[in-house]
Amino acid sequence: MPPEDELRLIELYDAHGPSIWRFVVHLTGNPTQADDIVQETLLRAWRNPQIGRGELASTRSWMFTVARNLVIDEARSARHRHEIGVAETPELTQEDSTDALFESLLIEEALESLDIEHRAVIVHAYYGGCSIAEVALRLGIPQGTVKSRLHYGLRALRLALQEKGVTR
Incomplete structure (x- = not known):
């Protein structure tokens, strides 16, 4: 200097x-x-x-x-607030999926209690995301039969779930 x-x-x-x-x-x-x-x-x-x-x-x-x-x-400054930088960001937390797992197990058990015809229609329509026409085409049955089996199958599924204590 x-x-x-x-x-x-x-x-x-x-x-x-x-x-x-x-x-x-x-x-x-x-x-x-x-x-x-x-x-x-x-x-x-x-x-x-x-x-x-x-x-x-x-x-x-x-x-x-x-x-x-x-x-x-x-x-x-971050230093004054006692913040400490880290090399990796922390893992994102996830909601507890235990309830969803139990619900899916209950639904699976209730579906097993249905007739094969009712179960096939429900699985294709709700889990496969198929329309009435697509379910009818895949299963080789008329659309009216698909609607009827969906109606009675869902009613039987609701009763089976109620027997297992599901109220909603």
Whole structure:
């Protein structure tokens, strides 16, 4: 560092350092943090050639503003909030699928209690996502028969589920 820059930095510190330090300690309550913020404020003033060459009041005002902004930035930082970065993001939580598993087991048992004709129509229509016409085509039966078997099959399925304690 050239001697004139060193002299300028010393003059800035002597004129403003102690009062900025007290100001920052008042804001933060932390003398160690105040040391760091005063150092950063002086460094920014030293890097800005207009600071220190103008009026003493404007230089002082600029430095207090910089110090205050540094305190605010530090308070908003993740380090201040004690956040810790991690290399991998945590696994996403999943809802407990135990109820859905039990429901599917109950439905499977209830379906097994149905006649093969009713079961085939329900499985193709609800689990296969087929329309009435598609179910009729796949099973080789008339559409009216598919509708009838769906109606009576669902009724029998509802009764079988009620016997197992399912109320909805």
